[in-house]
Amino acid sequence: xxxxxxxxxxxxxxxxxxxxxxxxxxxxxxxxxxxxxxxxxxxxxxxxxxxxxxxxxxxxxxxxxxxxxxxxxxxxxxxxxxxxxxxxxxxxxxxxxxxxxxxxxxxxxxxxxxxxxxxxxxxxxx
Numbered sequence: 001x002x003x004x005x006x007x008x009x010x011x012x013x014x015x016x017x018x019x020x021x022x023x024x025x026x027x028x029x030x031x032x033x034x035x036x037x038x039x040x041x042x043x044x045x046x047x048x049x050x051x052x053x054x055x056x057x058x059x060x061x062x063x064x065x066x067x068x069x070x071x072x073x074x075x076x077x078x079x080x081x082x083x084x085x086x087x088x089x090x091x092x093x094x095x096x097x098x099x100x101x102x103x104x105x106x107x108x109x110x111x112x113x114x115x116x117x118x119x120x121x122x123x124x125x126x
């Protein structure tokens with residue numbers, strides 16, 4: 001994976017996390033080329049309910065400190081290149097108030113003739 005492809009992915013994820021932090025979930029579609037989720041509002045109704053049930057208000061933006069107790073080695077973002085070289089997937093472990101929220105933002109970035117295509121996959125429990 002080229003560093004500029006990784007940087008592009010980080011830019012998209014940063015924008016999505018800012019929208020999620022502000023609870024403007026419907027605006028996610030402004031930052032991706034495609035979504036596998038038909039109804040973003042319905043998905044994020046359940047995501048927000050899960051946050052609330054776990055005592056959290058909103059997701060942290062990209063770069064927020066992770067204050068895990070006890071401290072342990074942890075990778076908040078993982079890149080997975082596809083074996084067929086068609087692109088890569090990204091899993092980003094979501095936090096709220098610098099604590100793990102036990103949910104993961106899942107994205108794919110596909111190589112096309114016009115460059116990378118960003119695809120919002122889902123927010124999934126971990």
